Amino acid sequence: MKHTISVLLQNKPGVLSRVTGLFSGRGFNIESLSVAQTLEPDVSCLTLVTSGEDTIIEQITKQLHKLIDVIKVTDMCEHDNVEREMALIRVKAEAHTRAEVLRIIDIFRGKVIDVGPKSYVVEVTGKASKLQAVIDILRPIGIQEIVRSGTIAMTRAQKS
Amino acid sequence: MKLTGAQAFIKCLEEHGVEVIFGYPGGALIDVYDELMKNDKVHHVLTRHEQAAVHAADAYGRVKGEVGVALVTSGPGATNAVTGIASAYMDSIPLVVFTGQVPTKLIGNDAFQEVDIVGITRPITKHNYLVKDAEELVPIIREAFHLAKTGRPGPVLVDLPKDVLATRITYPEVKPITMRTYKPTYEPHPGQVEKACQAMLKAKKPVIYAGGGVILSNSNEELTELARRLDCPVTMTLMGLGGFPGTDPLSMGMLGMHGTYYANMAVANCDLLIAVGARFDDRVTGRVDAFAPHAEIIHIDVDPSSISKNVRVDIPIVADCKHALVAINAWFARSKDFNAKECAEKHRSWHEQIREWKNKHPLGYVEETDIIKPQFVIQKLHELTGGDAIITTEVGQHQMWTAQFYHFNKPRQWATSGGLGVMGYGFPAAIGAQMAAPDKVVIDIAGDGSIQMNIQELATCRQEKLPVKVAILNNGYLGMVRQWQELFYNKQYSSTVMEVAPDFVKVAEAYGAVGLRATKPSEVEPVIREALKINNTVFMDFVIAREEGVYPMVPAGKATTEMLLV
Numbered sequence: 001m002k003h004t005i006s007v008l009l010q011n012k013p014g015v016l017s018r019v020t021g022l023f024s025g026r027g028f029n030i031e032s033l034s035v036a037q038t039l040e041p042d043v044s045c046l047t048l049v050t051s052g053e054d055t056i057i058e059q060i061t062k063q064l065h066k067l068i069d070v071i072k073v074t075d076m077c078e079h080d081n082v083e084r085e086m087a088l089i090r091v092k093a094e095a096h097t098r099a100e101v102l103r104i105i106d107i108f109r110g111k112v113i114d115v116g117p118k119s120y121v122v123e124v125t126g127k128a129s130k131l132q133a134v135i136d137i138l139r140p141i142g143i144q145e146i147v148r149s150g151t152i153a154m155t156r157a158q159k160s
Numbered sequence: 161m162k163l164t165g166a167q168a169f170i171k172c173l174e175e176h177g178v179e180v181i182f183g184y185p186g187g188a189l190i191d192v193y194d195e196l197m198k199n200d201k202v203h204h205v206l207t208r209h210e211q212a213a214v215h216a217a218d219a220y221g222r223v224k225g226e227v228g229v230a231l232v233t234s235g236p237g238a239t240n241a242v243t244g245i246a247s248a249y250m251d252s253i254p255l256v257v258f259t260g261q262v263p264t265k266l267i268g269n270d271a272f273q274e275v276d277i278v279g280i281t282r283p284i285t286k287h288n289y290l291v292k293d294a295e296e297l298v299p300i301i302r303e304a305f306h307l308a309k310t311g312r313p314g315p316v317l318v319d320l321p322k323d324v325l326a327t328r329i330t331y332p333e334v335k336p337i338t339m340r341t342y343k344p345t346y347e348p349h350p351g352q353v354e355k356a357c358q359a360m361l362k363a364k365k366p367v368i369y370a371g372g373g374v375i376l377s378n379s380n381e382e383l384t385e386l387a388r389r390l391d392c393p394v395t396m397t398l399m400g401l402g403g404f405p406g407t408d409p410l411s412m413g414m415l416g417m418h419g420t421y422y423a424n425m426a427v428a429n430c431d432l433l434i435a436v437g438a439r440f441d442d443r444v445t446g447r448v449d450a451f452a453p454h455a456e457i458i459h460i461d462v463d464p465s466s467i468s469k470n471v472r473v474d475i476p477i478v479a480d481c482k483h484a485l486v487a488i489n490a491w492f493a494r495s496k497d498f499n500a501k502e503c504a505e506k507h508r509s510w511h512e513q514i515r516e517w518k519n520k521h522p523l524g525y526v527e528e529t530d531i532i533k534p535q536f537v538i539q540k541l542h543e544l545t546g547g548d549a550i551i552t553t554e555v556g557q558h559q560m561w562t563a564q565f566y567h568f569n570k571p572r573q574w575a576t577s578g579g580l581g582v583m584g585y586g587f588p589a590a591i592g593a594q595m596a597a598p599d600k601v602v603i604d605i606a607g608d609g610s611i612q613m614n615i616q617e618l619a620t621c622r623q624e625k626l627p628v629k630v631a632i633l634n635n636g637y638l639g640m641v642r643q644w645q646e647l648f649y650n651k652q653y654s655s656t657v658m659e660v661a662p663d664f665v666k667v668a669e670a671y672g673a674v675g676l677r678a679t680k681p682s683e684v685e686p687v688i689r690e691a692l693k694i695n696n697t698v699f700m701d702f703v704i705a706r707e708e709g710v711y712p713m714v715p716a717g718k719a720t721t722e723m724l725l726v
């Protein structure tokens with residue numbers, strides 16, 4: 001099963017390679033990864049998506065915890081959370097398809113962020129499944145290039 | 161008053177009570193060596209190879225129960241240290257390794273004798289540091305010592321650029337160490353202790369499985385108290401030997417691949433397995449689904465990632481062994497439901513069963529009159545040292561025979577490379593052990609292959625005037641590998657025959673040490689007696705039965721009950 005794991009790290013040199021080295025050294029897989037600063041400038045948040053049986057996920061979280069520079073590890077699947085990913089898609093946009101591309105993008109609440117003579121660059125954010133849906137629909141029109149970010153996630157506010 | 165980085169470095173070693181360090185100089189470290197020569201509190205042992213320096217520091221730490229310290233130069237000095245660091249990491253040994261580094265402004269430039277040792281050792285250290293700013297030097301060294309010895313111990317590496325060692329700084333005041341991200345759990349959860357004790361109360365066929373964590377946490381007495389109180393048989397891992405007296409009637413010796421028949425049978429049939437500071441290594445479990453299949457499992461370990469890593473555990477206790485055992489012993493001391501007599505009664509048929517297994521397949525070997533059996537040499541060493549020597553080993557058959565036949569009664573009298581299994585560990589380890597315990601008899605039990613991996617340390621022994629004894633069990637083979645070839649590869653002894661070997665007696669003599677040789681069983685005792693009398697380094701070359709095997713043996717991937725026996 002897929003798990004999104006959020007890791008708060010001390011922002012020190014080499015800390016990212018401690019995390020990725022742990023994954024490669026122990027044969028855990030990383031499907032996506034994103035890192036950036038948090039509100040505290042010396043703390044970074046790393047979000048990674050991985051998959052494996054429960055025993056593997058348990059080892060992943062324990063091993064991450066063991067890294068000296070790691071402050072906190074949260075398996076987002078154990079919490080009610082929101083997750084987002086972003087994709088930039090360069091799609092063919094010629095006279096007869098422009099309108100259709102715009103309509104599709106509109107339905108998915110995407111944006112055209114660059115316009116060329118024969119193509120658009122489109123920005124879409126959402127869950128991985130939504131991005132996949134956009135890509136599947138645009139593909140017959142002609143996708144020239146895709147760049148996707150890693151997932152980022154945040155827990156929802158407590159209800160009570 | 162301002163100090164240079166090199167002066168502050170030494171002052172910081174003194175602050176941590178370091179009396180002995182093991183190392184090898186080089187350009188990047190000249191500033192430190194210059195200061196070491198002026199200092200009379202920190203004694204530097206010059207080994208003849210950086211790997212040896214790290215192994216020596218490792219064993220020094222094991223024997224003293226302190227953090228070992230090694231110091232090696234940049235580039236090749238640092239890479240030579242890697243094997244030693246990896247071995248200490250696998251065995252959770254507290255160690256701080258300092259490496260020289262090129263000046264900060266050259267880092268990343270492929271400078272002369274530059275390697276990214278922090279990158280190289282990331283997966284084999286508990287943590288590591290590159291000191292980029294001289295002001296950080298002392299705080300980092302303090303953190304390094306703190307990390308090395310607390311929680312699950314391990315090696316920590318500190319990389320010291322040459323300019324940092326030359327920069328003048330004000331020596332910072334000693335402050336308690338606070339690390340936001342590092343707080344090991346020492347105290348057991350009372351609820352888990354309660355559950356564990358209830359399980360112990362109920363068990364009819366319990367076994368204690370004690371590991372290196374018992375030694376590391378100095379909890380052998382607490383463990384012994386628990387075992388005796390519960391009248392519970394004890395088996396130990398290779399790393400746990402000495403954690404419980406090996407000659408005690410409750411001891412079943414070592415378990416696992418080369419463990420005793422009865423220890424493995426007891427684990428396979430027990431209804432409660434009490435794992436204390438042990439990590440369910442594959443050499444111990446064999447096929448995991450057949451390991452303790454009928455047992456409820458309690459696991460005490462300070463490292464949460466050890467728990468349920470290889471084998472599902474029913475009652476985990478994340479804690480220091482000592483704290484947990486104290487809590488468990490206290491529980492039994494106040495429990496009204498516990499009655500020692502009843503408990504012994506309840507376990508009686510279990511003990512009978514174990515005795516039956518033991519009588520059926522005791523630990524043993526076929527004795528011979530005209531050829532020296534390796535096990536016989538170990539028995540004699542045990543007898544003539546009163547079981548009180550500090551023993552180190554290399555890696556191979558001789559290591560397993562030592563584990564089986566030198567019945568360790570005390571902790572910290574045993575140093576072997578268990579997890580990484582490094583040939584070449586034992587001789588430098590004996591140097592470290594002798595430095596830690598100058599008045600003890602220290603013996604490296606070696607193979608003829610392994611001893612050649614760090615034989616140059618004869619010079620170190622001589623320079624430090626160490627009366628280290630080396631007992632070479634000389635079978636003319638890389639015996640452990642040969643045994644696998646014999647059993648599983650049609651006796652194709654590919655590259656395991658030592659076709660060329662030195663005369664070990666002459667090698668010893670060339671260094672000004674003493675060499676002795678035994679070729680017949682009747683010569684074994686006189687040679688050992690003679691060696692123990694000599695106040696010098698001695699090589700004892702025992703020419704042993706060449707194709708003797710280590711038994712019992714659990715073939716790799718088999719259940720521990722599927723043992724090949726003598």
Ligand SMILES: Cc1cc2nc3c(=O)[nH]c(=O)nc-3n(C[C@H](O)[C@H](O)[C@H](O)COP(=O)(O)OP(=O)(O)OC[C@H]3O[C@@H](n4cnc5c(N)ncnc54)[C@H](O)[C@@H]3O)c2cc1C
Pocket residue numbers: 250251252311312313370371372373374376377396397398399400414415416417418419436437438439440441443444460461462463466479480481482555556559560577578579580581582640
């Ligand atoms: C040729 C060869 C053959 C071998 N055959 C065998 C064999 O037959 N049987 C065998 O047992 N081994 C054998 N070994 C050794 C084996 O590879 C492992 O090194 C060994 O089994 C591990 O011992 P351990 O489980 O006690 O763990 P260790 O490596 O000693 O680890 C200690 C454990 O205790 C924990 N710990 C540390 N400090 C504390 C503390 N303060 N409080 C609580 N917990 C703590 C750690 O987190 C860790 O889980 C062999 C090795 C070689 C080279």
Ligand SMILES: Cc1ncc(C[n+]2csc(CCOP(=O)(O)OP(=O)(O)O)c2C)c(N)n1
Pocket residue numbers: 554555556557558559581582583584606607608609610611633635637638639640641
């Ligand atoms: C550095 C290193 N290289 C290779 C091995 C693999 N290996 C394990 S035991 C062994 C044979 C050791 O031979 P020897 O020292 O003569 O001991 P014996 O088994 O004959 O007692 C070898 C080659 C190892 N453990 N360490």
Ligand SMILES: [Mg+2]
Pocket residue numbers: 556607608609633634635636637638639
């Ligand atoms: Mg040999």
